[in-house]
Amino acid sequence: MEPNIIPGQICSLDNICACTTVGALDPCAIVIFGASGDLSTRKLIPALFQMFLSATLPPSVSIIGCSRTAYTHDTFRAFLLNACVVNAGNSALDMARWQEFAAGIFYFPLQYDSFYDFQQLAGFLASPDQQRITKGNYLFDLALPPSLYTPVATMIGQAGLARQFEQGRGWSRIVIEKPFGRDLQSALALDQALHQYFEEKQIFRIDHYLAKETVQNILTFRFANTIFEPIWNRGYVQSVGIMAAEKLGVEHRAGYYEQAGVIRDMFQNHMLQLLSLIAMESPSHFEAERVRDEKIKLFRSIAPLHDNEEIILGQYGQGSMDGQAVAGYRQEPGVASSSLIPTFAMLPIRVENWRWQGVPFYLVSGKRMARKETRIVIQFKDVPHSLFRDILGTRVVANRLVLGIYPKESISLSFQTKHPGAKMCMQTMTMNFNYDDVYVQSTPDAYEKVLLDCIQGEHMLFWRQDGIEQSWRLLTPLLDECESCQGRAQRLHGYAAGSWGPEEARAIVEGIIA
Secondary structure, eight states, X not given: OOOOOOTTOOOOGGGHHHHSSOOOOOOEEEEEETTTSHHIIIIIHHHHHHHHHTTOSOSSEEEEEEESSOOOHHHXXXXXXXXXXXXXXXXXXXXXXXXXXXXXXXXXXXXXXXXXHHHHHHHHHTSHHHHHHHTTOEEEEEOSOGGGHHHHHHHHHHTTOSOOSSTTOOOEEEEEESOOOSSHHHHHHHHHHHHTTSOGGGEEEEOGGGGSHHHHHHHHHHHSOTTTGGGSSTTTEEEEEEEXXXXXXXXXXXXXXXXXXXXXXXXXXXXXXXXXXXXXXXXSSSOHHHHHHHHHHHHHTBOOSTTOTTOEEEEEESEEETTEEEOOGGGXXXXXXXXXXXXXXXXXXXXXXTTTTTOEEEEEEESSBSSOEXXXXXXXXXXXXXXXXXXXSSOOOOOXXXXXXXXXXXXXXXXXEEOSSSSOOEEEEEEEEEHHHHOOSOOOOHHHHHHHHHHHTOOTTEEOHHHHHHHHHHHHHHHHHHHHOXXXXXXXXXXXXXXXXXXXXXXXXXXXXX
């Protein structure tokens, strides 16, 4: 069995075997709404199959797919098999064990607005055969368009499936994918609908970025190493750059993206979460609620964004990727020819607290950029006094810490050394730590981690209601300004597909990717 690191456990190489095994998991039913859709077939089912192969899925589990398509149990299993083969690519999925895994997969067709269908689903889950497998523990995963979150959650509640720990029932939990609303008002409405039947501890709002190994290790890096925390502040840090560049364009998501844009798609969730892990204060204990408390404090410290003239928005035009000509955003299928939706944004963030006052945080994300890369760069200040200035004639290059998240999970720190020889010459050297070089065992996919946490009831990697609200309080005024101002077209800078974004943001971006 492949070992798996579970959030909340502390590990060292000397004790890796003792701390990476998974404890006993509750039997349960995993009900996937939108089971015939893209998210289910590309992410959820392959992740569950890999969990089965690595023995991190409960030994007694039932996976029930629900959608409007008219499958039977057998035709649904055949559909998923084909999807798994296609999406596995070069991964090490052992398809020889598919039939064993598929024996626990069932299909229940329903209409998302039919109370009768949800009553029938409740009856199916309560049947003796299902109860024997699941013991009345239910995990509902909404792999659906955001417009269906409220009606489906409401139907689950009205059918009595949200109640837990009564009449022989176990726990009941609901999983919500981003986006969590499109502004503050819609986020509040969604939370109100969810809380009509589910308590906060039953709700799991997924941000899969938080399940990446390097992201999880940020807090360990900061708070388990004495040498870094004393210099993690305005006295030593010049700036922080956080970038999530995407190589792909809008692809088949034009319908969603025309309503969202890059700020809703990336900044409200992934980018703010990365910022919080870098800038938050230390929690008193490594517990979900304590960690999330500190994130909220950080979000409340961020200066208003809507009147910030340094914000740069962009939209990709025609260009070249890997030597092939590609269309601009406005030429993509489903995109309006006059669309003013941004596909790139650079937000300079100011954190107004004692630790970070005066230190700029640059958050950058965009589509159709030169390559897919996610990294965090902590640029330290120049040495306060250079005793080598008369010898070198140039400034001493400042230290730089880079946390690589994709494509390579790594940590690197640059520092100055003397080049061998009689003459005084300096050279920048880098200490590198690559996860793949040290942790040779395969690491769980992000969706494997978050699904395992949902089954365990562990909230460490999930958004809390007040965090969602605070993030939208920051971004909604900016979105209102950008989407209603008369000079909206002038604020949207073009950039060629395959480049590093608009020329106006190039200095910041190159400072992060250098």
